Amino acid sequence: MVNWTQTHDCYGDADRVPALLELVELEDNTEAWKELGYRLVLEHDLVFPAGFAALPRLMRLAARSARARGLAGTVLRRAAGHHGCDDLLADCADAIAEFRTLLDRHLRSRPADYLATFLDSLAAMEEYHWAAVLGDFTDDFYHLACPHCTAEVTIAIGDHGRYSAIRDWHLGDVDRRGLRPASSGEFSGIGRWMYETAVRDGHGALADGIAHLFGKAECPRCASVFNIADEYTSANRPVLR
Template sequence: MVNWTQMHDCYGDVDRVPALLEQVEVEDDAEAWEALGHRLVLEHDLVFPASFAALPRLVRLASRSARARGLAGTILRCAAGHHGCDDLLADCADPIAEFRELLDRHLRSRPDDYLVTFLDLLAAREEYHWSAVLGDFTDDFYHLACPHCAVEVTIAIGDHGRYSAIRDWHLGDVDRRGLRPATSAELSGTGRWMYETAVRDGHEALADGLTHLFGTAECPRCASVFDIADEYTSANRPTLRQGQANRR
């Protein structure tokens, strides 16, 4: 049972979120949903005790409410931040597992909001760094340091090319080197899951982009070859909090 007297929202209130939840559970009221979202997520970045306290009820609503599904996903995308609510997040393990299954079923229906749902599912799987940056590969850029010479390398995966380069303020991307995509057999772990999910759901462009993201690049400065996803993950993946680490 949630003790709402200890669950403040972004305004410091402890009574408005439970009242709004009761309202949207009875009626899919757009104004109530908007007010609830403003109280649970601040500028799509910060979350609060009330955000995680509300998550189980949002998940229960998510099977019949796109607004609930979207708000629950937004909260989870913010879960890697420094919100001071690790215990509350750990208590949401079962609802989050249920939410993962719901999101996967939604993906199988090939919805219009496919990429957003894909990103929400990545967050529900604690792949926060990919959830934050993955695009549809029409114009994606990833910036990372070469693991051998430390120069900043720009990785481009989009309609204008798939390459590694040095980004120059005036000249743009210079000294481009083509990426080597991974084969499906070479993929493993999260990369394999992402690729197989996109293929399963008929999103060929997303699947193809992922093979490049989880492929290799050549550094334009020192010509060393490195795994793109491994280097990006090591530099950007949030450190697991103790509650999360114990669940793995």
């Protein structure tokens, strides 16, 4: 049982949260969902302790409520932040495992919110880094330092090309070098899950983008070759507390 007197939402005391949860469990109340979301999650980064306290109930409700599924995923994607709620999150381990299964079933149905569900699945696997930065590869850019000469390299994966380049303030991306996508047998770890899931569900554009993201790039400055995902992850993975 959650002791709501020992947690808080965006207004302070979280006594309103359990009442809102009871309301949305009884009916799909639009205004109640809006208030609940606002109380639990602030903008893009911060989750209040009440958000983690509400997770098990949201996840149970997710089997029959798209709004519950979306709000639970929103909370999970921010779990790498400095929220001070590790104990509350640890108490959700079993619920999160069940939530992952539910999300996978939803992915297999090829829903309209496929990418959002894909990102929520990554967060449920504690892959918060990729859950935060992965796009749909229509116009995605990743910035990293070459591991050999430390030049700032821009990686583009989108409709305008798949290349590494040096970004110039006036000229744009110059000295472009084509990326070398990973083959199906070269994936491992979370990259394999991402690629194989997108292929399984018929999302060819997403799978192709992931293949390039987990492939290799050539530095335009020193011509060394490096793994894009490894270098980007090393530079940007959040520090968990």
